[in-house]
Amino acid sequence: MDLWKKTLDVLEGSVEPYDFKNWILPIQCDTIDQDGREIVLSVPDASHGEWLQENFIGEIKETLRSFTQHDYRVRFTYYGAYGDDDRQAAGRSTIAPVPQGAPPDLIHRYRFEEFVDGPTNQFAMTAARAVADHPGTRYNPLFIFGGVGLGKTHLLHAIGHAVVERNPAARVFYVTSETYVNDLIAAIRTDKMHAFRKRYRDDCDVLLVDDIQFIAGKDRSQEEFFHMFNTLHSAHKQIVMTCDQLPQSIPDMEDRLKSRLQWGLIADIKPPGFETRVAILKKKAEADGMDLPDDAAMLIARHVTRNVRELEGALMRVEANARMMRREIDVHLVEQTLSDIIGDGLRRVQPDQIVKAVCAEFKVQISELKGPRRHRNITVPRQIAMYLVRELTDESLPQIGGLFGGRDHSTVINALKRVEALRDANPDTRNRIEKVRRQLRE
Ligand code: ADP
Numbered sequence: 001m002d003l004w005k006k007t008l009d010v011l012e013g014s015v016e017p018y019d020f021k022n023w024i025l026p027i028q029c030d031t032i033d034q035d036g037r038e039i040v041l042s043v044p045d046a047s048h049g050e051w052l053q054e055n056f057i058g059e060i061k062e063t064l065r066s067f068t069q070h071d072y073r074v075r076f077t078y079y080g081a082y083g084d085d086d087r088q089a090a091g092r093s094t095i096a097p098v099p100q101g102a103p104p105d106l107i108h109r110y111r112f113e114e115f116v117d118g119p120t121n122q123f124a125m126t127a128a129r130a131v132a133d134h135p136g137t138r139y140n141p142l143f144i145f146g147g148v149g150l151g152k153t154h155l156l157h158a159i160g161h162a163v164v165e166r167n168p169a170a171r172v173f174y175v176t177s178e179t180y181v182n183d184l185i186a187a188i189r190t191d192k193m194h195a196f197r198k199r200y201r202d203d204c205d206v207l208l209v210d211d212i213q214f215i216a217g218k219d220r221s222q223e224e225f226f227h228m229f230n231t232l233h234s235a236h237k238q239i240v241m242t243c244d245q246l247p248q249s250i251p252d253m254e255d256r257l258k259s260r261l262q263w264g265l266i267a268d269i270k271p272p273g274f275e276t277r278v279a280i281l282k283k284k285a286e287a288d289g290m291d292l293p294d295d296a297a298m299l300i301a302r303h304v305t306r307n308v309r310e311l312e313g314a315l316m317r318v319e320a321n322a323r324m325m326r327r328e329i330d331v332h333l334v335e336q337t338l339s340d341i342i343g344d345g346l347r348r349v350q351p352d353q354i355v356k357a358v359c360a361e362f363k364v365q366i367s368e369l370k371g372p373r374r375h376r377n378i379t380v381p382r383q384i385a386m387y388l389v390r391e392l393t394d395e396s397l398p399q400i401g402g403l404f405g406g407r408d409h410s411t412v413i414n415a416l417k418r419v420e421a422l423r424d425a426n427p428d429t430r431n432r433i434e435k436v437r438r439q440l441r442e
């Protein structure tokens with residue numbers, strides 16, 4: 001794990017503090033396989049992993065290589081993706097933003113306080129709160145269903161947090177049904193059914209099962225789940241499940257289990273309406289310490305309608321762009337950043353996209369590209385960026401100089417000439433320019 005600690009130290013110096021805190025710090029190093037040259041990093045959820053994959057994977061790999069002289073494969077898993085407690089403990093380093101006392105599998109920010117309610121999720125949220133206030137007595141089981149990215153997992157974790165806040169002694173157990181199935185298979189294979197049953201029945205007061213639909217079609221899992229359900233239920237232990245559909249519509253599920261799932265309360269979540277989407281965006285931006293004006297929030301909300309995960313993704317892109325370009329968020333920046341979603345059919349390449357793409361390709365920081373340094377490692381990418389801005393946008397020479405740290409227009413002219421020459425002389429440079437240009441056109 002030393003390798004990961006060293007990597008973190010380097011990243012802390014090279015990544016923007018905001019990004020470091022929000023994206024890098026929550027990573028927990030799970031395993032490092034020195035022989036297989038693979039590192040497994042555990043992150044809060046899938047969207048966090050995707051974000052890292054898109055934005056920081058290069059820097060992470062580069063840093064690993066600088067210590068090991070080898071290329072490492074980086075794989076992401078999600079907190080709570082395992083059933084095995086030991087592995088979980090081992091994978092959880094001390095830097096994780098998991099507060100003392102909260103069950104380890106719960107994502108910190110998935111709390112009721114962070115959940116924005118509106119007409120399409122209010123019933124589910126109220127039911128979830130009631131269950132958290134009176135576990136095992138009111139609605140048992142609580143069954144929350146709805147489409148992807150609508151806050152089911154968020155509510156499930158929120159129940160867990162709230163239960164533990166009220167009663168720190170309560171034993172809350174969160175699993176995805178996939179984890180449950182894997183746990184069961186492992187228990188059968190290693191002849192440890194006794195321990196398995198103890199864990200899920202005796203050592204647990206509130207059981208939270210995410211995405212129950214995955215046990216469909218798995219006979220042994222359904223059977224075990226059925227008996228577990230009966231045991232927990234008759235002991236007045238709370239069970240909460242989420243699913244992508246109604247119990248009666250889950251294909252390949254035993255009827256007796258379907259009927260159990262309908263014993264308590266069924267609550268659905270639908271995609272949020274416009275006002276709620278705006279409210280969600282405002283709340284997220286505030287939590288991120290970003291100022292999001294109403295008209296900018298409304299513009300995003302108008303175009304991203306399907307689910308909350310996509311809404312968050314769009315906001316993240318806008319925020320990242322604002323920080324990178326050191327600009328306030330406004331309607332213009334939103335239009336620019338989300339041109340693929342908002343665009344009027346006509347997609348224009350923006351100078352800052354070019355800068356970003358060149359920096360990614362040549363592995364230099366944007367601040368360096370726009371800064372005063374004259375080291376060849378930086379001047380070449382800087383000149384190439386100027387060249388591409390000239391080619392792909394309507395910016396004038398003085399404007400281009402201004403974009404790159406206030407350089408004057410004769411510097412830009414020289415840069416364009418240098419790149420022409422380099423391009424003709426050096427196939428590697430030519431290929432890299434071509435690659436960036438292709439990326440920008442995609
Ligand atoms: P699901 O489990 O239904 O696929 P998630 O619970 O993973 O969806 O939610 C996706 C993302 O959207 C999470 O980051 C979650 O915090 C956020 N989210 C969903 N609904 C809301 C809401 N009503 N208020 C605030 N954030 C929400």
Ligand code: MG
Pocket residue numbers: 152153154210
């Ligand atoms: Mg989910």
